[in-house]
Amino acid sequence: MMIQNDNSPKAFIFDMDGVLVDNMRMHAQSWVDLFADYGLSGLDPERYLVETAGMKGLDVLRYFLDPAISPEEADKLTELKDILYRVMNRSAIVQMPGLEAFLNRASGVGIRLGIGTGAGPKNIDYVLGLTGMKSRFQAIIGAHQVKHGKPHPETFLRVAELLSVEPSSCIVFEDALPGAEAAAAAGMSCVAVTTTNRPEAFSAFDNVITAIDHFEGLMPELLLELSGTAKTMS
Numbered sequence: 001m002m003i004q005n006d007n008s009p010k011a012f013i014f015d016m017d018g019v020l021v022d023n024m025r026m027h028a029q030s031w032v033d034l035f036a037d038y039g040l041s042g043l044d045p046e047r048y049l050v051e052t053a054g055m056k057g058l059d060v061l062r063y064f065l066d067p068a069i070s071p072e073e074a075d076k077l078t079e080l081k082d083i084l085y086r087v088m089n090r091s092a093i094v095q096m097p098g099l100e101a102f103l104n105r106a107s108g109v110g111i112r113l114g115i116g117t118g119a120g121p122k123n124i125d126y127v128l129g130l131t132g133m134k135s136r137f138q139a140i141i142g143a144h145q146v147k148h149g150k151p152h153p154e155t156f157l158r159v160a161e162l163l164s165v166e167p168s169s170c171i172v173f174e175d176a177l178p179g180a181e182a183a184a185a186a187g188m189s190c191v192a193v194t195t196t197n198r199p200e201a202f203s204a205f206d207n208v209i210t211a212i213d214h215f216e217g218l219m220p221e222l223l224l225e226l227s228g229t230a231k232t233m234s
Contacts, residue, residue: 016117018175054176056149098216114139153186189227
C-alpha cells in the first residue's frame, strides 16, 4: 500500500502522556497525593483520568481543589505534583509498544510528526529525554506555549501551523476525552489510544476513526485512508 500524492502535506500529532508513553495513572496518583496534602482526601485516581486527564494544571486545580486559585499558586502546586511524578516513576517511563517502528514508517512516507501536550517544559524534556524521542518530532507545543488548554483546540492548531499542514490533513493521537474534543474542535481526525479510557468512552466523538491499545502493526497509510486525508492504493 502506498500514498497517492495529492500535493498536500499530512501530519500526525501526538499527545504525549498516555500516548507516547503509558504514564497517565502515574500522573493521576501524583495529583491524588498532592490533593490529600491540601485537604481533598479520598479522590479516586480514575476520576482524574476520566474528568480532567490532558488538561493544564491550572484547569485541573480549579476543577478539583479551588475554582478561584490564581495562576501563580497553580503553577507552584503543579510543579510540586510534577516533582512527585518524576521522582516516583523514572524507571517506568518507556515508549509505547511498536511506537518506534510506527514513527519510522510514518516518516518514511513523508508524514510530518508533532506533539501537542498539556505537559509543561520540564515534563516534556523528562519524557522525551528518557525515551530518546525528542529529535523525532518537527514541532512540539506544551501547556506553557498556549493560552487555552485542551479541550480548546489551540494546542493542536499551533502544532499544525508549525508543521505547515492544514488542520483537515492532521490526525491526532489522544488517550484523553478533552484531547479528543480538542481535536474535533480543531477539525482534525483522532485515533483513540486506550491507555486511559476504554474505546466506548470515545463513541460520542465523530472525529475518532479508530481505537488502538498500542502501535504494534499499525499502518500509517491505513489511518490516512480511514480519515479521508489521502487516497490509498494497493
